Every structure is written in structure tokens, then in C-alpha cells.
Amino acid sequence: MSVLNASNVVKIYKGLGKSNSTKALNGICLTIENGEFVAIMGPSGSGKTTLLNILSGIDKLTSGDIEISGQNINVMTKDELALFRRRHLGFVFQEFNLLDSLTLKENVMLPMILDDKEPEDIQSKTDEVMAMFNIEDIMEKYPYTVSGGQQQRTAISRAIINNPDSF
Ligand SMILES: Nc1ncnc2c1ncn2[C@@H]1O[C@H](COP(=O)(O)OP(=O)(O)OP(=O)(O)O)[C@@H](O)[C@H]1O
Ligand SMILES: [Mg+2]
Structure with a gap:
């Protein structure tokens, strides 16, 4: 069973003028199976962070489809996405983002x-x-x-x- 299924994901960061926009993802297709470990590698600026932000619902895609555990995350509202992240996704940030006032x-x-x-x-x-x-x-x-x-x-x-x- 696949936990993640992304098809034809395009992300364009819109700049001020037309010439200022950047196509960061150009039709990515990616399937991750249950229990699989996957690392994303690529040169600086190739779109790794953009892809992770979109797969996790932190940023919106320009076009394409993303299904996680059988649910289509493109159609979710901001609040639904926040709940979905809390229940289905785990993040380990580079700077761990622990809250200093909590044990x-x-x-x-x-x-x-x-x-x-x-x-x-x-x-x-x-x-x-x-x-x-x-x-x-x-x-x-x-x-x-x-x-x-x-x-x-x-x-x-x-x-x-x-x-x-x-x-
Ligand atoms: N918020 C933004 N607005 C406009 N362009 C952006 C934005 N974020 C990233 N980009 C551009 O999109 C492309 C992909 O950037 P991204 O941050 O996804 O790269 P990366 O693979 O994570 O790079 P690195 O290894 O340096 O972290 C780059 O050309 C970058 O300049
Ligand atoms: Mg990055």
C-alpha cells in the first residue's frame, strides 16, 4: 500500500512581474510505499524544500495532486490541513523547534x-x-x-x- 502518491506536481513562485516567477517543481511524480525510507537529494536550489513544504501541506501547489494515506490534501482548508498534519505527519526540524518554556x-x-x-x-x-x-x-x-x-x-x-x- 502506498502512503504517499504525488502526481504532476508543479510549483511556480509568482514574482512581481511575469519574468520574475520561478518554476521550482516541474511535474513531479512520486510514490512512497508503506514502510519505505526515502531521502531526497539534489543541488542547492533544485526544489527539495519546496517539495517537502508542498507534500506536507505547509505550502500550496500550483497544479497536480497529492494523496496521503488515501486522502487528497489539495482540497483541504488551512484548518483541515493543520489537523491532518498533527494526526498523520511527524516533523523533525533541523533546529529542533522545541519549546523552551516546556520540559x-x-x-x-x-x-x-x-x-x-x-x-x-x-x-x-x-x-x-x-x-x-x-x-x-x-x-x-x-x-x-x-x-x-x-x-x-x-x-x-x-x-x-x-x-x-x-x-
Ligand atoms: N518563497 C520563494 N519565493 C520565490 N522563489 C523561491 C522561494 N523559495 C524558493 N524559491 C526558489 O525556488 C527554487 C527551489 O528552491 P528550494 O528552496 O526548494 O531549493 P532546495 O533544493 O531546498 O535548496 P537548498 O539545498 O539550498 O536548501 C530556487 O530557485 C529558489 O530560489
Ligand atoms: Mg532547502
Whole structure:
């Protein structure tokens, strides 16, 4: 089964004049199967970030179709997309984007809290995922008091906690 199916994705960044527009994606077709690991490589400016922003619904495509887990994300409103991202996609950013005013544990819990999950469920999933990444002993610490690798594992825990299939 495919988790992602993109066909003929075109993205044109419109500039001020006609000559100022940039065609960043020129009819991309991409299928990702369940359980597959995929890396996107290419020279600077070739459109990697543009593609990821569009596949994740952060930016709008100019034309084409994107289906994730059988749902067509092109037709979703901004609010529907935000909910879809929270429930179906996990992001690990280059600078981990952890919230400094929250403990590591609270950072990890956040997607479940926003989704109004049961407190016991939140607690047990958080314990489970943080133990899996060996950060259960530092869960009450704040992001700026732990190492880069510990922050990274916290960010990964947060990225997958709402998706029970991933652990
Ligand atoms: N917001 C924008 N407005 C206009 N043009 C843009 C915008 N963002 C990117 N571009 C252009 O679109 C093309 C693809 O850019 P993109 O950021 O997707 O490249 P990339 O592959 O991620 O590059 P890098 O490896 O340098 O991060 C480039 O020509 C870039 O200048
Ligand atoms: Mg980039």
C-alpha cells in the first residue's frame, strides 16, 4: 500500500512581474510505499524544500495532486490541513523547534494534548516513547539544559507520538 502518491506536481513562485516567477517543481511524480525510507537529494536550489513544504501541506501547489494515506490534501482548508498534519505527519526540524518554556516531557506530550487524548493514555505513551529513545531519566529537564542529541531524540519522540504505527 502506498502512503504517499504525488502526481504532476508543479510549483511556480509568482514574482512581481511575469519574468520574475520561478518554476521550482516541474511535474513531479512520486510514490512512497508503506514502510519505505526515502531521502531526497539534489543541488542547492533544485526544489527539495519546496517539495517537502508542498507534500506536507505547509505550502500550496500550483497544479497536480497529492494523496496521503488515501486522502487528497489539495482540497483541504488551512484548518483541515493543520489537523491532518498533527494526526498523520511527524516533523523533525533541523533546529529542533522545541519549546523552551516546556520540559522535554511536556514537549513530547504536546501533539496528544492538542488532540484532547485521555490523560492516562498521554502519560503512558509519553513514558513509552521516551524510554524507547533513552531520555526517560531527563524528562523533567528543559531543552536548553540538555545536549544536542538529547534534544534531537526529544524532537523525534514528539514527531511520532501521535502515530501509534511508528513504534
Ligand atoms: N518563497 C520563494 N519565493 C520565490 N522563489 C523561491 C522561494 N523559495 C524558493 N524559491 C526558489 O525556488 C527554487 C527551489 O528552491 P528550494 O528552496 O526548494 O531549493 P532546495 O533544493 O531546498 O535548496 P537548498 O539545498 O539550498 O536548501 C530556487 O530557485 C529558489 O530560489
Ligand atoms: Mg532547502
